C-alpha cells in the first residue's frame with residue numbers, strides 16, 4: 001500500500017484507482033514534518049514550501065507538485081535525501097491561455113487592437129507562453145516573444161528584446177520566477193520598465209507576482225499615464241498590496257486562478273499519479289471516460305470575433321474579478337485567509353478547448369474553421 005499525503009486543493013483524487021493507494025489530504029499551508037510520518041509520497045501545490053527541514057526525517061520516496069511553477073521546492077534537498085521529484089509542466093497551460101483570452105475579450109479594446117494588427121508581446125516561451133503564441137498566431141494576431149534563455153540557445157528564431165516587448169500594445173507575462181543571472185525574472189518589470197509603458201497599453205501578469213515589482217507598480221499606477229493592468233498574481237500573496245485595487249488602471253484582478261480550470265487541475269493530478277506508476281509504486285491505470293464533449297451555443301460572428309464570443313460563453317472572468325475585489329472589503333486581518341478560501345472553494349471552471357460548436361447549413365467558412373482550430377473547438 002502506497003500512502004500519499006496530498007494538498008486538499010488537488011482535484012480528482014477520488015477518481016484515481018484505489019488499488020494499492022491510500023490518500024490523505026491536508027491544507028497545503030499546514031503540511032509539516034510531523035505529517036509525513038509513514039508517508040511514501042507527498043503531492044503539493046504552490047503554497048507548501050518543500051524544504052530540507054520538511055523532508056529530512058521522512059521516508060518519502062516521491063514528491064510531486066501539481067503545478068508548473070517549482071520555486072517552492074528545494075530540489076537539491078530532495079536529491080540529497082534520495083527522494084524523486086516531478087512537477088506538472090504544461091498541465092495548466094491551456095487554462096492560463098484561456099484566462100488571458102478571457103481578459104482581452106472582457107476588456108474589448110485590447111482584443112480589437114490585436115485584431116487590428118497591434119502586437120501582443122509575450123514574456124517566456126515555456127508551456128504557457130508557447131501555447132499563447134500559437135493560439136494568438138492562429139487567430140491572426142501579430143506576436144512577439146521574449147525569452148533570453150531560449151534565445152541564447154537558438155539564434156535561428158526571431159526573438160524579441162525586452163524593449164520590443166515593452167513597445168507592444170498588450171504584454172503578457174508567462175516566465176517562471178527565479179533570480180538566476182544573467183536574466184533573473186524577479187522584478188523583471190521594475191520601475192524602469194514601467195516607466196516605458198503608458199495608458200495606451202495593457203500589462204497582464206498570470207505568471208508570479210514578483211515578476212513585477214508591486215511597489216513600483218503602485219507608484220506607476222499613481223502616475224499621469226499608467227498602463228492598464230490585469231493581475232492574477234501578487235507579490236507576497238496571500239498578503240497582497242490591497243491599495244493596488246483602488247487604482248482605476250487595474251482593470252481586472254483575481255486570486256491566482258488563471259491556471260484553475262478543472263481540466264488543468266485534473267491533468268496535474270493524473271501526471272503525479274502516472275509518476276507513481278512509472279516508479280512501479282502503483283499499477284492500475286486510470287480508467288475514466290473523458291470522451292463527453294460539451295456543446296457551445298451557436299455564434300453569430302465568424303473568424304476572430306467569434307472567438308471572443310466563445311471565450312466569453314465559456315468563462316466569465318468578471319466573476320473572478322468581483323470575488324477578488326470583495327476580499328478588499330474584509331477587515332485587513334482577514335484578507336489573506338479570504339484569498340486562500342477563494343482559491344480552495346473555486347468553482348468548477350471548464351475549458352473551451354475540447355468543446356463542440358454546432359453550426360447550421362453548408363460548409364464552415366475558412367475564417368470560422370481557422371478560429372475553431374486556434375481554440376481547439378470542434379465544428380459539428
Ligand SMILES: O=C(O)[C@H](O)[C@H](O)COP(=O)(O)O
Pocket residue numbers: 009044045046047066067068069070092207256257258259260
Ligand atoms: O504554477 C502553477 O501551476 C500555477 O501557478 C498554479 O495555478 C498554482 O496553483 P496553486 O498551486 O497555488 O494551487
